[in-house]
Amino acid sequence: MKAIVFERLGGPEVMEYREFPKPELRAGTVIVKNHVIAINYGDTFFIRGTYLVKPLFPDIPGMEAAGVIEAVAPDVTELKPGMRVAYIGMGSYAEYTRIGASRVMVLPEEMSFEQGAAFPIAVLTAWHMLHTCDDVGAGQSVIVHSAAGGVGIAAVQIAKAAGAQVIGTVSNDAKMELVRRFGADHVINYETQDFAEQALKLTNGRGVDLILDAVGKPTFEKGLKCLAPFGHLIVFGRAGGLPERLSPMALMAKSIKVSGFAVTMIYAFRDIHRRAVDAVFRLAREGRLTIPIGGSFPLAQAALAHRLIESRRSTGKLLLIP
């Protein structure tokens, strides 16, 4: 089969489009023929060797895709060949991927492979932060950093659907219209404006109840300043570098909390995972959750797509077509 393969750590230049052995079934797995593969910012960490999971050379990048099940191990009873599915799991930049059955989600009939590929990581990450790690609802305010990106634009819509006031941040004016169109009440360019000052103004000095922060160093400390009493800041990435160390004593005065989230641990909690999958597919069916596609590339051009997501100019999800 054709795949993107890399044999040394580095940037987009280490990825090579070439022949690679097709994966074989193992107990508890299925083989998926990938129709559409989605890119995650984490893929850029994976090929650099700085992601949670480390590569085993020669390795294939990629963490999610949508396609059709080609083969099913005898001990997997709930999935059948021919089913349209999406999944979260390593090695998706290829024509075929072997994936653990628990990582597979059956796609609703009406959902395209493009939306199916764009959904799992961005949408489940956003949903769990808003509804598993927190319980956002009407009367609350949320800052979504990098709101035009994959997780960001999902979070804007899910927070809005829950009735919250949503403040999105972006690093350039060109992304502002998209974030407004997808439901944000306010959008701040955090490169040219102090987002903490603006958020305090927008909430009449009270501050925001929840902040979703995967930027890190440039946003973390300012975020603490504009949290409301009992507010909550969730750290789920560090695209802009590691935040400064924080003393727990700094949380006392406003009774605020800081927590972390990684979507990769959620599979160990089947009921919580099921609840999220049902909720996000329901929102999609109701027309309240769609992920904009910021670009679609042939699989062979994965390096080009990585350069785009690293440039900070991409919006929504970038897709690869095998």
Ligand SMILES: NC(=O)c1ccc[n+]([C@@H]2O[C@H](COP(=O)([O-])OP(=O)(O)OC[C@H]3O[C@@H](n4cnc5c(N)ncnc54)[C@H](OP(=O)(O)O)[C@@H]3O)[C@@H](O)[C@H]2O)c1
């Ligand atoms: N913990 C988890 O389970 C989990 C799951 C998925 C994603 N994530 C994290 O969530 C973030 C978003 O992921 P995504 O795949 O949806 O990507 P994305 O938001 O579509 O693209 C990355 C965005 O990060 C922002 N960014 C901020 N500082 C940056 C910098 N110094 N260099 C490059 N980009 C920078 C950019 O938006 P602006 O310039 O507009 O801010 C850029 O568009 C990433 O940090 C990722 O690692 C975590």
